Amino acid sequence: MDKKTLPIIIALVILIMFWWNILEFLGLYERPAAPPPGSEPQVDTVQVADTPTAPPGTLAGGPTDQNWMNRPVDSTTSPDLMEQTDTMVVDTITVATERYEVRLSSYGGGPVAITLKDYTYRDGELIQMLPEAIAATPEAWFAGGTFRTSQLHYACNLPAGFYDATDNPLEIVYTYTGPGGAVIERKFTFNPEDHHFDLAFSVSDPSQFGFERKYDMVWNTPLAPTEPDLSGDYDAFEAAVMLGGSRDKLDDFDDGRLDQKIEGDVTWAGIRSKYFSAVLIPNNRKAEGVMAQGSQQEIRTDQGEVNERQFIVGLEMPFATVSPIADSFTVFVGPLDYMMMQEYDVDLEDMLDIGTLPVIGWLIKPFAVGIMWLLPKMYSAVPNYGVVIILFALFVKIITLPLSMKSFKSMQAMKELQPKMEEMKAKYKKDAQQLNKEMMKLYKQHGVNPMSGCLPMLPQMPLFFALFSVFRSTILLRDAPFVWFITDLSRGATGFTDPYIILVVLMVVAQFVSQKFTMASTQQNKALIYMMPLVMGFIFYKFSAGLVLYWTAFSIMALLDYVLFKRGKNKEVQAA
Numbered sequence: 015m016d017k018k019t020l021p022i023i024i025a026l027v028i029l030i031m032f033w034w035n036i037l038e039f040l041g042l043y044e045r046p047a048a049p050p051p052g053s054e055p056q057v058d059t060v061q062v063a064d065t066p067t068a069p070p071g072t073l074a075g076g077p078t079d080q081n082w083m084n085r086p087v088d089s090t091t092s093p094d095l096m097e098q099t100d101t102m103v104v105d106t107i108t109v110a111t112e113r114y115e116v117r118l119s120s121y122g123g124g125p126v127a128i129t130l131k132d133y134t135y136r137d138g139e140l141i142q143m144l145p146e147a148i149a150a151t152p153e154a155w156f157a158g159g160t161f162r163t164s165q166l167h168y169a170c171n172l173p174a175g176f177y178d179a180t181d182n183p184l185e186i187v188y189t190y191t192g193p194g195g196a197v198i199e200r201k202f203t204f205n206p207e208d209h210h211f212d213l214a215f216s217v218s219d220p221s222q223f224g225f226e227r228k229y230d231m232v233w234n235t236p237l238a239p240t241e242p243d244l245s246g247d248y249d250a251f252e253a254a255v256m257l258g259g260s261r262d263k264l265d266d267f268d269d270g271r272l273d274q275k276i277e278g279d280v281t282w283a284g285i286r287s288k289y290f291s292a293v294l295i296p297n298n299r300k301a302e303g304v305m306a307q308g309s310q311q312e313i314r315t316d317q318g319e320v321n322e323r324q325f326i327v328g329l330e331m332p333f334a335t336v337s338p339i340a341d342s343f344t345v346f347v348g349p350l351d352y353m354m355m356q357e358y359d360v361d362l363e364d365m366l367d368i369g370t371l372p373v374i375g376w377l378i379k380p381f382a383v384g385i386m387w388l389l390p391k392m393y394s395a396v397p398n399y400g401v402v403i404i405l406f407a408l409f410v411k412i413i414t415l416p417l418s419m420k421s422f423k424s425m426q427a428m429k430e431l432q433p434k435m436e437e438m439k440a441k442y443k444k445d446a447q448q449l450n451k452e453m454m455k456l457y458k459q460h461g462v463n464p465m466s467g468c469l470p471m472l473p474q475m476p477l478f479f480a481l482f483s484v485f486r487s488t489i490l491l492r493d494a495p496f497v498w499f500i501t502d503l504s505r506g507a508t509g510f511t512d513p514y515i516i517l518v519v520l521m522v523v524a525q526f527v528s529q530k531f532t533m534a535s536t537q538q539n540k541a542l543i544y545m546m547p548l549v550m551g552f553i554f555y556k557f558s559a560g561l562v563l564y565w566t567a568f569s570i571m572a573l574l575d576y577v578l579f580k581r582g583k584n585k586e587v588q589a590a
Contacts, residue, residue, distance in 0.1 A: 104167075105174035112180050113209050113348065114143075122150025123168035123188030123200045124213075128347050133290075133492075136242055143292060143347050145238035152294060152345060154215060155230040155328065156223070163198060164234070166190045179204045196222035209348030210358075212297075217339040226335055230305055231343060232328035233294055237287045243508060244320045246556070250288035250487070251323040253306040254365060256281040261364040264306035264327065272308035272325070280304050281360050285325045286350065289489050289504075291365050294329050295344040295358070303330030317508075349489040352386045366487045368480075381480035386488055399503055400496025403560055407567035410477065411574075431456060478565075485558040496563065503560035515555060517562050522551040524569040531573060 105120040117127040128143040135141060144151055149164035156162075168188035177184055183205050190198040196219035203212040217225065239247040253264040257278045266274045280301035284293030308325040333339045346355070346362065355363040368382045385406075392402045434456060442449035485491055491504040499513040507514040525547040554562050 105170065107170065107172060107174055107186060108176045109179050109184055109186070109204050110176070111204050111208070112206050116204065116211070118186060118188075118202070119150055120168050120170050120174075120188065121166075122153065122164035123166065123170075123190065124150030124153065124164070124202070126150055130290075130348065133240075133349060133489075135240060141240055141290065143237070143290065144235045147235045149234055151235045152213065152231055152233045152343075155232050156225045159230070161223075161225075163190075163200070166198065168200070180206050182206065192222055194219070194222040196220075198223075209354065210344050210346040213343045213345055215339070215341050215343070220333060220337075220339055221335050225333075225339075228302075228330055228332040229339070230328035230330055231294055231296075231301075231341070232305075232326060233285060233292050233345075234326050234328075236308075236324035236326060237285055237290065237292065239287060240290060241288055241505070243505060244315055244317050247288045248321055248323050251286065251325060252367075253283070253285050253308065253325040253327045254367070255283040255304045255306075255327075256361055256364060257304065259361075261361070261367070264304065264325075267308070267310050270310050272306060272310070274307075275303060275305045275330075277303040277330075280329060282362060283327045283329055284346070284365060285327050286365055288487075289350050289492050290348065291346065291350055293346040293362060293365060294327070295346065295360055295362070296329055296331070297342040297344055299341070301329035302332055304328070305330060350487055351489050352383070353390070368483045368487060377476045378480045378483060381477050382484050385480055385484050386490065389490060398496065399491055399494040399560065400500065400563060403503070403564050404567045407564050407571060411568060411571040481561055481564060482557070485561045491558060491560045494560075496559070500559055500563075503563070504558050506554075506556040506558055506562070508556075510555075514559055517559055517566070518551050518555045521554060521562050521566040521569065522547045524566050525550060528569040528572040 106126075107118045109116050109118070112131070114131055115129045116125050118124055119126045125144060126147045126149075130141045130143060133141045149162070151164075153162050153164035168190045170189075171185075171187040183203055186202045186204075188200045188202075192198070196217065199214075199216045199218075201214040201216075203214075205211070215231065217223065220226070237251065239251075241247040253272075255262050255264060255276065257276060257280055259281075262276070264272070264274050264276070266272060280296070280303065282293050282295040283301070283304045283306075284291050286292075305328045306325060308323065310321065310323050312319050313322045329343075331339075331341055344358070346358070348354075350366050352363045352366055352368070355365065368379060389399070389402055389406065392405060393399060396402055396405065435453065438449060438452050438456070442452060485504065492502070494503045495501045496503055500517065505514065507518060509515075526543065529543045529546065550565070554565065
């Protein structure tokens with residue numbers, strides 16, 4: 015590889031990975047300021063009876079106050095709908111499917127707790143997708159949220175109790191009848207094997223309730239972090255929408271607050287954490303807009319200060335006042351599993367945000383999809399993702415072996431031409447143009463292409479960025495053990511005293527030894543041989559252990575390439 019090309023590649027890697035940090039350093043980007051202490055709005059909220067407790071394994075002391083998202087009912091606009099909850103008997107129903115267990119309340123007529131069966135916090139407790147819910151979720155907001163369906167007491171078609179839906183679908187219908195006889199109905203259907211449930215929402219006569227023009231179907235409970243690294247988890251939190259066939263983020267924070275609306279054809283809208291998401295998908299028609307609310311602030315935890323982010327999101331659904339409202343929704347609640355989400359056929363897999371980097375995103379995505387398809391297939395044969403990653407690195411190395419051989423051959427030729435090149439540099443040191451001409455002539459005479467040393471890097475770069483995107487977002491490696499202290503290939507080292515730093519050190523050593531043997535020992539390359547592994551170690555130490563393991567394995571296998579090349583070279587010499 016030519017001395018001018020490798021630094022450019024290194025610079026591009028660092029530039030892409032630290033783009034936002036560089037912009038912030040240069041003063042071209044400013045993170046939204048946290049709201050000053052005591053500026054939180056004080057509002058009255060309605061507490062759902064028997065609400066679930068905070069999920070274990072999140073923040074010390076539980077998630078922060080979520081009252082910002084709860085708007086009080088305007089009693090001047092809907093006096094007949096205000097009810098006294100202290101005299102009510104609130105019935106709860108628990109439904110178990112193969113994928114989750116959901117608890118529903120007759121106050122609000124919907125889920126107040128959803129517990130995933132296949133995923134746990136690091137302390138072994140099952141993950142809760144409605145942490146500290148204070149209202150049934152999702153709910154419909156009318157009149158800009160001054161009236162919400164979660165503040166009504168509903169009759170249910172089933173008595174309170176536990177229901178098993180692991181074999182057959184279960185339908186639960188909540189009905190509220192207004193003073194004039196008009197009916198609000200919320201019908202839920204739970205299927206045994208799905209990570210979603212269906213919601214059919216109807217209002218028989220909107221005019222009797224004073225409803226006009228539109229309503230918002232809102233996922234009104236923020237997600238909570240699930241990962242040991244709170245900062246890394248919160249960084250992945252966002253509200254997203256599929257708007258006009260394109261994935262957009264809703265992150266227009268102002269002074270630590272988010273209150274954003276966008277109009278257009280909406281296929282779905284949802285919120286996500288690092289590995290989990292909740293998404294609303296309209297079925298019978300597209301939504302005509304999306305709204306998102308949220309907060310962002312620095313909070314103190316047992317890991318120091320982290321930037322906490324919370325989101326809720328809603329679909330805007332216009333309606334004719336004189337006609338009944340009758341809409342249906344698919345409500346996805348589960349892991350960010352690309353292949354599973356792809357089956358919904360609404361581009362739900364784009365929730366993972368893979369392949370969205372400017373300019374090169376279109377090139378990365380096919381590699382990322384291929385990785386997410388191939389790794390589980392390999393895992394079914396070899397049930398250890400650490401071994402799978404090593405085998406995958408070997409597979410990539412075999413594919414790029416012809417390019418590696420050509421690269422070694424070019425570097426060897428460059429090494430043999432080095433004395434003549436030094437002579438030319440001394441001879442034409444004052445005439446750069448003539449030096450370049452003589453160099454090109456020398457390369458042509460000996461059949462050397464100085465750029466061929468970079469050939470193995472060409473397929474590696476999009477593959478590397480694809481691996482970074484996949485390991486950052488997909489659920490595949492979460493809690494996946496390898497050997498010894500590596501019990502979770504999705505996490506990286508949290509600091510220089512974290513045992514996971516050992517894997518980073520091994521990566522640095524492997525890359526140094528590999529470069530020491532494979533790179534031409536020129537004066538210019540010496541700095542790269544010593545500095546490049548350290549730079550990569552600094553960049554990689556917080557990346558997922560799976561990515562570090564891949565790069566370590568690939569560096570070691572580069573030595574095997576070199577051994578094969580030297581053996582072939584020795585055979586050529588003996589034959590001559």
